[in-house]
Amino acid sequence: MRGGYANFIVHNRKGTLLISTAHIKPKHWGSEPAAFQPSAIHQWLARRRITISLVGFTTLVLFNVFVMQTIPRNPLAITSLGSLAGSGLLWIGLAVRSWSAGTLNKSRELTMVGPYSLVRNPLYVGSFMMMMGFCILCRDWPTMLFVAGPMSYLYWKQVRFEEDKLSRMFPLQWDDYIQSTPRFVPVRLNRAVLGGWSLFEWQRNREHQAVVASLLGVLGIWAWFVLRTST
Template identity: 35%
Template sequence: MSADWSMVARRIRVPMGFVFAGVYIWLARPTLLSMAWSLLLVAPGLWLRGYAAGYVKKNAELTMTGPYSYTRNPLYLGSMLIAFGFAAASKSIVIVLLLAALFAIIYIPVIRSEEEFLRSKFADFDTYAARVPRLIPRVTPARVGGSIGSEIERGSFSFPLYRKHREYNALMGATAIYAVLALRVFFKH
């Protein structure tokens, strides 16, 4: 995909999320059981996003510790877990297919564009990228950090970073979606 589409994708990803949420609410046919099962993806997705937000120092340093030593994109992976968890709650194959298309059209170019930026800004990015997969996590953490080849910088979760990135909004959003789904379950005709 072109660089032009990457720029468009970056700009429309949040508004498209709101549009998709409206379509989701319209098409969703949840049950209490589907909502309960969805937590198997939504809860880990929320945890992963929160955990990653407490490590990342956007544009200031190449974060290679914590969840970033397993996958280069833990925030996007967490978002995908949340989204597909809610897709499972909806019990709609149309939602699953729309969601998969939306992620392919929007997030693949966004991730590639972000990686181009990181490659141009951080000398260690190529070495890091060779050791840590783009999305599907490693089983064990990669041995990267500080200067590649030097003693490993451990890093640690920072609650102030979590707050700075306002990751609590994901939890509030998920709670609101579950509330709407519960209303759909209890007031369906």
């Protein structure tokens, strides 16, 4: 038998025949290759993406500071195109993240308003902009390559994992949503973009941590710039 359904006949006390159906699993099935190995890899990467990102990011930044001894851009300068580009990407990315975090209802409903009416993954878009902004301010090209390469791959795996999960959680809405909303790059505006933001959701999703971290990061870059240019 290759596996399938088999019928069993059972007698109850009254003599009535009860017919039940059971699924039979052949013994050789246990020796087949694991069907969910890709998903297991995706889950492993998803669980550890923050750790992998922090280790890689920190290592490259320390290399840039102590080995390359790079002089960063002044994040407060308004006459430098490089500083304006880096700061602009950083603060716009943070604004996109805050907008997204204040609109997102995690696992309770499929969020399709606010930034989620423009792209399906606005939090990752904002995060990517912030990381590139920091790299420009730090003149850190090795880390920029790390962000554009390995980190982009990790977050791409995370996006695929999350979208697969959402498609199973919200099957009635998902197909229409992905047909009308791109993953990362918006193609059109709509009325839904104006709704859905809540300070309560912003706080519940702990987005204030990103704001504090960004302010400390900019302060650190400024102190680094002052230290390197005053010696």
